[in-house]
Amino acid sequence: MKDKYGRTVDYIRISLTDKCNLRCIYCMPSDGNIFFEKEENLNNDEIYKIVKESAKLGIRKVRLTGGEPLVRKDINELIEKIYLIDGIEEIALTTNGMLLEERLEFLHSHGVKSLNISLDTLNEEKFKYITRGGDIHKVFRSIEKSLKLGIKIKINTVVIEDINKNEIIDLINFTKDRDISLRFIELMPIGEGKKFKGVSNGEIMKIIEDNNLETVILERNKKDGPAKYIKIKDYKGKIGFISAMSNCFCEDCNRIRITTDGMLKKCLNWKSDINLKKVIREGKEEKLLETIKNGIYNKPKMYLFNKQDSNEENRNMNEIGG
16 A cells, blocks of 8 residues: 555565674673563464554555564464465575574574575674674575575675774675675664764775776666666675665655564654554454554654654664665
8 A cells, every 4th residue: 555655655664672692882781781571572362463464554564673583482383373364475584693503494484585694794703792702604505595595695794983994895796796785884873873973885886986997877776676777797695775864865765663562663763653453352353454554654754863853763673674
């Protein structure tokens, strides 16, 4: 269906948990985190009901996020249920890749067509620093196995001043012999992200030009979401730019988000949420379709980044499921 600004909304992102097996420095604190209790989270039946009703409104793609979605013990059962919903054409997953390798065959056989894998560095020690203890080799193995299975891979990379800016060309070269999309995502000032200085995609593009890489701008496909892509001559992969801070992409926004605790977020950056969990648990399931419909229709026109506004979201990214 369309929202009140005429944008077609056909994509739902669902955070399965706010828990994660890593503690990336720009995402969540190293300690002192207070996570939702199990009963506060949506259970599989509740998520299934939300997706089923959303599909009736034209939702065609489901992305499961977190936290880290693969720490949820019942994720396989959930994917099996979503896979059978009429109207759902694609299931995707956003993951840090640490727990992915052993799950890939199941995911591939149950409709998971694409994976977004977070990877901000190719350096083992720097990876441990950014993630506070992660094993980069597990991520590499997950990427290579996914490619062998024919799963579409996007790598999400956040570039931070004085941390991984010097690796931009190395990261791009990672796509030379691999058919993957490397996407540079500008650091968003949400939660822990406010503590760091991000590098704009304009700066990244200048570094590419300064290194004399021959590029071609690819025609934008709305199915690619907010990313704008370029192709580098003789490289198998492509390079994307998600410029949340320097180039507002809200005019083509096609998605809604469901948080771990069952709130429908009309925008990543707005905190005016709709409590779907309450609708379900109060036995008002007949109102669920209409509630989701109203949420989609009333999506805000644009985000509030860098605008001093009481509606601006202030939770950490792992709580939102960005």
